[in-house]
Amino acid sequence: MTDTRAYHHGDLRRALLAAALEAVGEVGPAALSLRDLARRAGVSHAAPAHHFGDKAGLLTALAAQGFDLLAQTLAEADDDLLEAGVAYVDFAVTHRAYFEVMFRPELYRADDAELIAARGRAGGALRSGVAALSSGGAPADTDRDSLAAWSIAHGFATLWLAGALPDRVGDNPREAARAVLRRLST
Amino acid sequence: MTDTRAYHHGDLRRALLAAALEAVGEVGPAALSLRDLARRAGVSHAAPAHHFGDKAGLLTALAAQGFDLLAQTLAEADDDLLEAGVAYVDFAVTHRAYFEVMFRPELYRADDAELIAARGRAGGALRSGVAALSSGGAPADTDRDSLAAWSIAHGFATLWLAGALPDRVGDNPREAARAVLRRLST
DNA sequence: AATCCTATCTTGCCATTGACAAGATGCGCC
DNA sequence: GGCGCATCTTGTCAATGGCAAGATAGGATT
Numbered sequence: 528m529t530d531t532r533a534y535h536h537g538d539l540r541r542a543l544l545a546a547a548l549e550a551v552g553e554v555g556p557a558a559l560s561l562r563d564l565a566r567r568a569g570v571s572h573a574a575p576a577h578h579f580g581d582k583a584g585l586l587t588a589l590a591a592q593g594f595d596l597l598a599q600t601l602a603e604a605d606d607d608l609l610e611a612g613v614a615y616v617d618f619a620v621t622h623r624a625y626f627e628v629m630f631r632p633e634l635y636r637a638d639d640a641e642l643i644a645a646r647g648r649a650g651g652a653l654r655s656g657v658a659a660l661s662s663g664g665a666p667a668d669t670d671r672d673s674l675a676a677w678s679i680a681h682g683f684a685t686l687w688l689a690g691a692l693p694d695r696v697g698d699n700p701r702e703a704a705r706a707v708l709r710r711l712s713t
Numbered sequence: 714m715t716d717t718r719a720y721h722h723g724d725l726r727r728a729l730l731a732a733a734l735e736a737v738g739e740v741g742p743a744a745l746s747l748r749d750l751a752r753r754a755g756v757s758h759a760a761p762a763h764h765f766g767d768k769a770g771l772l773t774a775l776a777a778q779g780f781d782l783l784a785q786t787l788a789e790a791d792d793d794l795l796e797a798g799v800a801y802v803d804f805a806v807t808h809r810a811y812f813e814v815m816f817r818p819e820l821y822r823a824d825d826a827e828l829i830a831a832r833g834r835a836g837g838a839l840r841s842g843v844a845a846l847s848s849g850g851a852p853a854d855t856d857r858d859s860l861a862a863w864s865i866a867h868g869f870a871t872l873w874l875a876g877a878l879p880d881r882v883g884d885n886p887r888e889a890a891r892a893v894l895r896r897l898s899t
Numbered sequence: 900a901a902t903c904c905t906a907t908c909t910t911g912c913c914a915t916t917g918a919c920a921a922g923a924t925g926c927g928c929c
Numbered sequence: 930g931g932c933g934c935a936t937c938t939t940g941t942c943a944a945t946g947g948c949a950a951g952a953t954a955g956g957a958t959t
Contacts, residue, residue: 900959901958901959902957902958902959903956903957903958903959904955904956904957904958905954905955905956905957906953906954906955906956907952907953907954907955908951908952908953908954909950909951909952909953910949910950910951910952911948911949911950911951912947912948912949912950913946913947913948914945914946914947915944915945915946916943916944916945916946917942917943917944917945918941918942918943919940919941919942920939920940920941920942921938921939921940921941922937922938922939922940923936923937923938923939924935924936924937924938925934925935925936925937926933926934926935926936927932927933927934927935928931928932928933928934929930929931929932929933
């Protein structure tokens with residue numbers, strides 16, 4: 528994936544994060560093993576500790592990256608609430624590993640400054656999408672509307688990832704999400 | 714908690730499940746330790762394996778119990794979709810340990826017969842709540858409506874548990890959930 | 900009543916893991 | 930040229946999950 532040439536004087540940190548993303552995608556965030564990451568990166572078992580302190584530290588960095596990526600994704604669909612919701616679900620499915628870490632704060636340090644900043648950016652993108660919509664319709668309560676929009680998109684994404692949805696929903700998350708999210712706009 | 718007198722010829726299985734529920738509430742489902750459960754129950758470290766095979770087996774049993782409890786909870790508010798949604802969120806908050814296990818299928822055996830049956834009962838209770846509502850209003854699409862209702866309730870519950878919601882939401886989950894869920898009924 | 904038998908629980912063991920401590924290595928800076 | 934610091938390695942320890950083999954007890958069979 529990312530540049531893996533320059534160990535011992537370069538981007539071990541980045542390589543470890545890439546390996547972690549891969550590993551989380553394979554075994555989930557809870558079963559992540561630092562020693563496995565070290566093996567994937569070709570370094571000793573204690574190398575990760577130097578860059579991230581412990582497992583929680585590494586997942587904190589991953590979560591922060593994820594929130595930044597989400598903020599960026601949401602910003603691209605900023606003027607259309609429905610599309611922002613679809614983008615949210617699509618993010619969850621496409622970047623499942625990020626998503627699964629981001630909303631499991633017991634696995635990382637929720638008080639990390641960088642993480643809080645990134646999460647704030649994502650939240651801002653979400654709210655501005657809702658605000659854009661309500662300005663075009665009734666004066667509605669933006670707080671409540673953004674909560675409702677976030678909840679329905681997040682719930683659908685979570686249920687999708689958990690495999691909890693019935694088969695009839697199909698296998699196209701964007702399409703299925705659009706149908707459900709439209710329920711809010713009526 | 715539960716009757717702990719009759720070991721060695723009684724309800725170790727039940728005692729272990731009770732201990733597991735407690736432990737999950739304290740450290741989360743991923744950090745659950747079988748050996749810790751054994752200590753809590755006052756038995757040897759290998760005793761749990763006999764009743765549940767492995768950690769996944771134990772969590773499967775816990776999830777099945779949880780789905781049954783949820784089905785029962787939803788059935789009590791069956792004729793009112795809004796109240797069913799509130800009950801769903803309330804269940805997640807009140808029985809957090811159950812909820813956290815139930816929707817993390819990578820931790821248990823999703824193909825377990827008992828579990829599938831229990832999950833089916835819960836799903837049925839949910840859908841019948843939605844059907845009851847739409848019969849009173851427009852002819853609407855029950856499939857889509859139940860998905861939307863489930864998504865918004867599940868999403869709100871999940872975000873609440875993750876501590877992801879902004880402070881202004883307050884500290885009363887039932888009340889906050891009711892406000893958000895009402896957004897679907899308008 | 901004696902025996903078997905099966906479910907239940909224990910003891911012992913091994914590989915893996917996270918975390919810590921101490922040491923090696925090498926790059927840049929004075 | 931030498932020093933210092935960041936980076937990485939080696940070694941170690943306690944805890945865990947899971948397996949295997951053995952002990953124990955209560956009930957059924959004869």
